[in-house]
Each structure stands twice: as structure tokens, then as C-alpha cells.
Amino acid sequence: MRLRERDWEGLPPPPAFTTGKQKPTGEDQKDSTATPIAPPLGLPKGDFEPRIPQPPRLEPVIASETDSVPTSPTTQSPSISVSTLSDFTIADTSDDESLIDPTAITPHSTFYLDDGNVEVLCGNTLFRVHTTILSFHSPALRRMFGQTSLSSAESPNGCPRISSSDTITDFATLLKMIYLPGYVLFPHADELFR
Amino acid sequence: MPDFNTFSSLLRITAKYELPTVRSQLLEVIHDAYPGTFEGLAPSKSLGEGIFSEPTPHPNAVLNLFVQQELTSALPMAYYMAARRGLDSLMDRHLPQSATLSPDILQSAIRGFITLREMELKETHRLIFGPRPSRQCSSLKCPSLKATGPRASEAHQKVTDQITDSSQPGTKVLQVLSFADICGGDYRGFCESCVGGWEAEHAEVRKKVWIALPDVFGLKG
Numbered sequence A: 001m002r003l004r005e006r007d008w009e010g011l012p013p014p015p016a017f018t019t020g021k022q023k024p025t026g027e028d029q030k031d032s033t034a035t036p037i038a039p040p041l042g043l044p045k046g047d048f049e050p051r052i053p054q055p056p057r058l059e060p061v062i063a064s065e066t067d068s069v070p071t072s073p074t075t076q077s078p079s080i081s082v083s084t085l086s087d088f089t090i091a092d093t094s095d096d097e098s099l100i101d102p103t104a105i106t107p108h109s110t111f112y113l114d115d116g117n118v119e120v121l122c123g124n125t126l127f128r129v130h131t132t133i134l135s136f137h138s139p140a141l142r143r144m145f146g147q148t149s150l151s152s153a154e155s156p157n158g159c160p161r162i163s164s165s166d167t168i169t170d171f172a173t174l175l176k177m178i179y180l181p182g183y184v185l186f187p188h189a190d191e192l193f194r
Numbered sequence B: 001m002p003d004f005n006t007f008s009s010l011l012r013i014t015a016k017y018e019l020p021t022v023r024s025q026l027l028e029v030i031h032d033a034y035p036g037t038f039e040g041l042a043p044s045k046s047l048g049e050g051i052f053s054e055p056t057p058h059p060n061a062v063l064n065l066f067v068q069q070e071l072t073s074a075l076p077m078a079y080y081m082a083a084r085r086g087l088d089s090l091m092d093r094h095l096p097q098s099a100t101l102s103p104d105i106l107q108s109a110i111r112g113f114i115t116l117r118e119m120e121l122k123e124t125h126r127l128i129f130g131p132r133p134s135r136q137c138s139s140l141k142c143p144s145l146k147a148t149g150p151r152a153s154e155a156h157q158k159v160t161d162q163i164t165d166s167s168q169p170g171t172k173v174l175q176v177l178s179f180a181d182i183c184g185g186d187y188r189g190f191c192e193s194c195v196g197g198w199e200a201e202h203a204e205v206r207k208k209v210w211i212a213l214p215d216v217f218g219l220k221g
Helices: A131-137 A141-146 A168-179 A189-193 B006-018 B022-033 B059-068 B073-085 B103-129 B150-164 B179-183 B190-214
Strands: A089-090 A107-114 A118-123 A125-129 A161-164
Touching: A107 A168, A125 A131, A125 A168, A131 A141, A131 A168, A141 B190, A161 B190, A168 B006, B006 B022, B006 B059, B059 B073, B059 B103, B073 B103, B073 B190, B103 B150, B103 B190, B150 B179, B179 B190
Parallel strands: A107 A125, A118 A161
Antiparallel strands: A089 A161, A118 A125
């Protein structure tokens, strides 16, 4: 006879867990939750196609040393930091571009916003966002944008580019939290607009 | 409730980017599922990693996150949730990196698991075989009336074995036990007074173990 498990109704019994296969290295860097930005409320779903930003003509940029996101050694040269500020650095584009595969850097499927005024590079994924909106929500980002002289950063796509040590998933989650109201309380809200 | 990966991201970024309002919501969820007080272990509550959406995270991954985020008050429960699955689960080499314990955490978890298992065996033996509180058996056939006889001893041992369940890999020391289930429909001959008494005393055992958790996992000092 087995003991009846009636403590903590939601407690999963040990055998229920399956470990599954181990993820390949770097898999957790992928943003599996990436979804198009939600259309404005009130618009019929079919009338609004999520804006799929055209990938900009990307200029190669070297991630800083503080960027912990692993990158393929075959597609990116050793990291060089121009100036370090916390986890963000101004991306350096002055290195030998011949060593870099420009196709390694890709815009994020949701958060490369054409009218953004700063690019943030996480690993080899590029976000383009609004400093004012991010600063409004986060004192840390406000300080970061205030202290960093964005004007001195390289601007390969017409706006300053900085590097972040966050994983792609973490930074995308931050942006979802900021750009998608109700995301935290209802984290699958973005699915309503798919 | 988001899945664990999303929850982890939210926890990290709300700390890093100073988003206290959202973080307090997350911490509230954590403190509810990984209570810091014995009263938080209400039987009707959903606790532990079961609160997250599928896929259910491995408790080791939750423990790693809480250690990384220094969620001190939730750590005893997180350690317990990892340890209750036993040594194989703690040391599983096939887990993803996020669920692989560092040597320090692993050492604390293993030491804690062994201590908890010892407590489980010792307290159960004391509960079943130890001095009885002042109560009278409600049946003249209750084995507790003749606690020294071989048949009575055998009956007590069966109850003890049922609770401690040597075949299980982990521990259930904090689990609310149903002695009616343990003893079966006829209570193995034990009277209702004895069975009810065990249940009440076992609640005290759980409380005693709970209070010891921080020490057990080396979280004090």
C-alpha cells in the first residue's frame, strides 16, 4: 500500500518529472517566445498584420567583452570593448570587418522597431527600441542612457548601437514587459494577437 | 502563472533593471509557493514547482535560481523540494545546466537530505514505538494495549515501515500523513484513538522538521 499524498494538492509526485534530453549549448539563448507585437486594441485581427521589420542592412559590430552571450567563434571576432558601463557598452565597429560575418547579426523578430532610436545587441541579436520609453520604466536604464554618451557610439544603422550582457530571452522579456501592458499578470497576452 | 523560463527571466531583469512593482508581484508568488513559515504549508495549497506552467521545472533549477537571486526566505523550502526526490535526482548528470547543482549547493542538499531521512526514521520510530501520551485505547483488541508482545511489535513495525517506506528514493518527512490509508480499512487492528493520536503527533513532527530545515541545509550563519 502506498501512502496517500494529500499534502499540498499541487505538489507533483517525484516520478512525474522527466528530465528530457539536455539542451545543446546555447539553446537557452534563443528567444522561443518571440512573437509579433500586438496590434492596437479594437482592430480586427485580420486587418492588422504585425509589422515585420525589414532587416536593416546590418553593419558588423563587435560585441563587448562584458557580453556573456556566447557567440560562434566562426562568425565573430574576439570581443573588444570601447567603453564599459555596467553591463552595457558602446559597440565597436572599428575592428577589421573582414574577419566578421555580417550575417551573424540578425534583428529580433519582434523588437526591432523601425522608429526606435537605439540599437541593443544581445549576442548576435539586434534590438531597436526607444530610450524614452525604456527610461520611463526603469531607473537603471534611465541612468544607463543618461550616462552613456550615445552620440559617441557607432551608428551603423542610423542610431547608436550598444551591447548588453543579457541573454536574448531576458532582454526580450524585459521589452515585452515594457511594451506589452499586462504581460506580467497575463504573460500569454501576446498570444491573443497571433 | 508563466512557465519557469519566463518567470526566471522576469526575476532576473526586475532585479537588474530596478522594476520593484513587478518584482514584488513575483516575490509574492514565490513566497506563497515556497513559504518561509510552517503556517504556509497549508494542505490545500499548491506548493513548489507545481505552480509553474508546463513544462514543470526540475526542483534543482528552481533552487539554483533562488540561490542566484538570494531569495533567502524561500531557500529552505526550495532545498527541501529538491532533496525530497532523493540523491539520484540531486546528482542527476543528465539534467540541463540550469538544473545542475554547483558543488556547494549539492553538498548542502545531500547533507540535508541525509539528515532529513534520519529524522524521518527516528521520529517515526519514536512516534509509533515511543511512550504513548495519556490516551486510552478505544478497543480491547488494539495492539497498543500489549506493546511488548511479538504480535504487537510486528504490527507497530508494519506501520513504521509503511511510513518510512524504505523503497522510496527521497523523503516525505514534511508530508501530511493519512494513517487511515497507512493502516488500511481495519487500521491493522489499532483503535481509532491510537490512529488519531498518531496523526496529531505527526503534525508536531512535521513542525519540528520544518523548524530544523535552515540548519539541516546549512542556511544559518
